[in-house]
Amino acid sequence: MYFFDWIITGFSVLVFIAGGLTISYQLFYGFSKTGLNDKYIWGLGIQGFFSLSSFASGVLIIVSSFLLLGADYPAQVFRLAVFAALGLLIGSQLLLFADLGRPFRGLNIFRIRNFRSPLTWDIISLLMLTVLCLVFALDLVKTEIFLRIWAGGSLFFALFSLAVHSLFFISRVEAGFNSQPFGGAKGFAYSFWSGGALLSLFAYGDPSHSQFMGLLLIFTFLVSIVSAGALISGNLGQKEYKDYRQITLSFVILLLLMGEGILLMEVPLLQNAIALLVLVAVFFEKYEMIVGYQRKPIIPYPYSKFERTPPYRPSFVEWASLAGAVSCSILVFYGMIILHEYIIPVIHDFLG
Amino acid sequence: MRYGMVIDLKKCVGCNACTIACRSQNGTPAGINFNKTKKYEVGRYPTAKMKSLPMPCMHCQNPPCLKVCPTFATHQNEGGIVTIDKEKCIGCRACIIACPYESRQFIWKINNYYENQKATPYEKLKFRKFERGTVAKCIFCIDRVREGLPPACVHTCISEARIFGDLDNPESDVSRLIALHQAAPFRGEPGTEPSVFYING
Numbered sequence: 033m034y035f036f037d038w039i040i041t042g043f044s045v046l047v048f049i050a051g052g053l054t055i056s057y058q059l060f061y062g063f064s065k066t067g068l069n070d071k072y073i074w075g076l077g078i079q080g081f082f083s084l085s086s087f088a089s090g091v092l093i094i095v096s097s098f099l100l101l102g103a104d105y106p107a108q109v110f111r112l113a114v115f116a117a118l119g120l121l122i123g124s125q126l127l128l129f130a131d132l133g134r135p136f137r138g139l140n141i142f143r144i145r146n147f148r149s150p151l152t153w154d155i156i157s158l159l160m161l162t163v164l165c166l167v168f169a170l171d172l173v174k175t176e177i178f179l180r181i182w183a184g185g186s187l188f189f190a191l192f193s194l195a196v197h198s199l200f201f202i203s204r205v206e207a208g209f210n211s212q213p214f215g216g217a218k219g220f221a222y223s224f225w226s227g228g229a230l231l232s233l234f235a236y237g238d239p240s241h242s243q244f245m246g247l248l249l250i251f252t253f254l255v256s257i258v259s260a261g262a263l264i265s266g267n268l269g270q271k272e273y274k275d276y277r278q279i280t281l282s283f284v285i286l287l288l289l290m291g292e293g294i295l296l297m298e299v300p301l302l303q304n305a306i307a308l309l310v311l312v313a314v315f316f317e318k319y320e321m322i323v324g325y326q327r328k329p330i331i332p333y334p335y336s337k338f339e340r341t342p343p344y345r346p347s348f349v350e351w352a353s354l355a356g357a358v359s360c361s362i363l364v365f366y367g368m369i370i371l372h373e374y375i376i377p378v379i380h381d382f383l384g
Numbered sequence: 385m386r387y388g389m390v391i392d393l394k395k396c397v398g399c400n401a402c403t404i405a406c407r408s409q410n411g412t413p414a415g416i417n418f419n420k421t422k423k424y425e426v427g428r429y430p431t432a433k434m435k436s437l438p439m440p441c442m443h444c445q446n447p448p449c450l451k452v453c454p455t456f457a458t459h460q461n462e463g464g465i466v467t468i469d470k471e472k473c474i475g476c477r478a479c480i481i482a483c484p485y486e487s488r489q490f491i492w493k494i495n496n497y498y499e500n501q502k503a504t505p506y507e508k509l510k511f512r513k514f515e516r517g518t519v520a521k522c523i524f525c526i527d528r529v530r531e532g533l534p535p536a537c538v539h540t541c542i543s544e545a546r547i548f549g550d551l552d553n554p555e556s557d558v559s560r561l562i563a564l565h566q567a568a569p570f571r572g573e574p575g576t577e578p579s580v581f582y583i584n585g
Contacts, residue, residue, distance in 0.1 A: 033418070055476070062475075062516060062517040063475060063492075063516075063517055064492070064493065066492075068492070069492075070489060070490070073477045073480045073481060074477060074481065074488060083467065114407065130475050132475045132476055132517075133473070133474065133475015133476070133477070133490065133491075133518055133519075134475045134515075134517045134518060135474075135476050137455075137472075137473070137474040137475075138474045138476075140454075140455045140472065140474060141455060144454075144455045144456050144472065144474045145454075146451075146453060146454050146456050149449045149450065149452050149453060149454040150449065150452060150478070151454040151476055151478050152454045154456070168387030200452070200478065200481060201481060203564075330483075330485070330486045331439075331482065331485070331486055332571070333423060334424040334425060334426075335422045335424045335437050336422070337423075337424055337425065338422075338423050338424070339422075351421070363445075380476070
C-alpha cells in the first residue's frame with residue numbers, strides 16, 4: 033500500500049464513523065429523517081443500493097467471464113477487483129437495511145421466504161455473491177476446477193441480481209415508457225460499464241490496463257446505443273421519456289475515449305478521470321431509474337391533473353448514510369489488502 | 385365468494401363522506417387516507433364539469449403488491465380482501481412501487497389531527513392499529529364485512545353510488561349492476577383483475 037492508499041483509508045475511517053452513526057440511527061430508530069414523501073417512496077438510499085450492487089455485479093461479470101473461459105488474466109488486478117466487489121456488496125446491503133421502515137424485521141426475509149418477491153431473490157443473489165467474494169478474497173479457491181466453479185457461480189448470480197433489479201417496476205409498465213425494449217438492457221449495459229471502469233482503475237500501472245480501456249470503450253459504445261435506442265423508442269411511444277442527460281454523458285465519454293485512442297494520447301490521469309466519470313454516469317442512471325421514474329403520476333391523466341407533486345430533496349441523514357456505505361465499501365477493500373499484505377504474513381511467520 | 389364494489393360515477397357527487405366515514409371506521413392517523421377521491425374535468429367550456437373518482441384499494445384478484453412482499457405481510461383473506469399484517473411488514477415499500485392504483489401509503493409518522501397537541505384518548509385507542517415504518521391500505525372494512533355489514537364508505541354514501549357484494553354470485557346487486565351497465569374496472573390492463581368496478585366512468 034502506498035502513502036496515498038493510507039490517506040484514503042484514514043479518510044474513509046472518519047467518513048465511516050460519521051456515516052455509520054447515521055446508519056445506526058436509521059437502524060435503531062427507524063426510517064424517519066428522510067426527504068421522502070408519499071410521492072417519492074424510494075430515494076437516495078435505494079439509488080445507492082442499486083448503484084453499489086450494480087458496480088459489484090459489473091466487476092464480477094467481467095472477472096468471472098475471463099476466468100470461466102480460461103483466458104490469460106492479470107491475477108493481481110482481479111484480486112483487487114474481487115476485494116472491491118466484496119466491499120461494494122457489503123456497503124449496498126447495509127444501505128438497503130438502513131432504508132427499511134422496520135430494519136430489524138428485515139431479517140424476516142430469511143425466515144418467511146416469499147420466492148415470488150423480487151426482493152427475496154435480490155437478497156439471496158447478493159448474499160451468494162458476498163459469500164463467493166469472501167471465499168475468493170480469503171484465498172480459499174485453491175484449484176483450477178474450483179476457480180472455474182467459482183467463476184460460474186459468480187457469473188450466474190451477478191447476472192441474476194441485475195435481472196431481478198429490472199423486475200421491481202414491472203406492474204407499472206406501460207407502452208412507450210418503461211416497456212420499451214431497452215429498459216431492461218440499460219440495467220445490464222450500465223453495470224458492465226461500471227465494471228469496466230473499475231477494472232481499468234485497478235489495472236492502472238499494470239500491462240493489462242490498455243485491455244481494460246478497450247473493454248471500457250466497447251461498453252461505452254453499448255451504453256450509448258442502448259440509451260439512444262431507449263430515447264427513440266420512448267419518443268415513438270409519445271411518452272415523457274426524455275433522458276437527455278444520460279445520453280449526453282455517455283456520448284461525451286465515448287468521444288473522450290475515441291479521441292484519446294485516435295490521437296494516441298495515453299494520459300493516465302485522463303483515463304482515470306474517464307473511469308470515475310463512468311461511475312458518476314451510472315449513479316445518475318440509477319437516479320433516473322429510481323427517483324426520476326416516480327416523478328411521473330401513477331394515476332393516468334386526467335385523473336391526476338390536480339395532483340400536487342411534492343419535491344424530493346434527500347435529507348442530511350440520507351446523504352450521510354450513502355457516504356457511510358461508500359466508505360464502508362472502501363474500508364472493506366483496503367481491509368482485505370491490509371489483511372493479505374500485513375496480517376496474514378505475520379500469522380504465517382508466527383506459526384512458522 | 386369474491387367481495388367486490390361497484391361505484392356509479394354518475395351518482396357520485398364528490399362529497400367525500402366516504403373518506404370521512406373511512407377515517408372514522410378505521411381510525412387512520414392524519415395524512416393516511418384509505419379512500420381517495422380524485423377530481424377531474426370533463427367536457428369543454430361552457431359545458432365543462434368537475435367530476436370525482438373515488439378510489440379505494442381495488443382488492444385485485446391478481447394483486448402485484450402481494451407478489452412483491454418478501455415476508456407475506458400482504459395477504460388475501462376470504463372473499464379476496466387484501467390486507468396487511470403490520471407485525472410482518474418490514475417497510476421495504478416494494479408494494480407501494482408495485483401498486484398501479486396508488487392505494488398504499490407508507491406511515492412516515494403517526495400524525496395527530498390536532499397539531500401541536502398530544503393525542504386525544506380516541507386517537508390513542510384508534511392509532512394502536514398503526515405502526516410507524518410500515519405500510520397501510522384500505523381493508524374493505526373487513527371487520528364489518530365479517531359481521532355481515534357493508535364497508536363504512538358504502539354504508540355512508542348519500543347518493544348510493546357505492547354498492548358492495550359478492551361478485552361470484554350472479555344474483556347479487558353488484559353482479560347485476562356490472563352486467564346491466566357494462567361496468568369496467570379502472571386500469572385493468574396490467575392484468576391485476578380489480579374487484580372494484582365503475583359505472584359511467
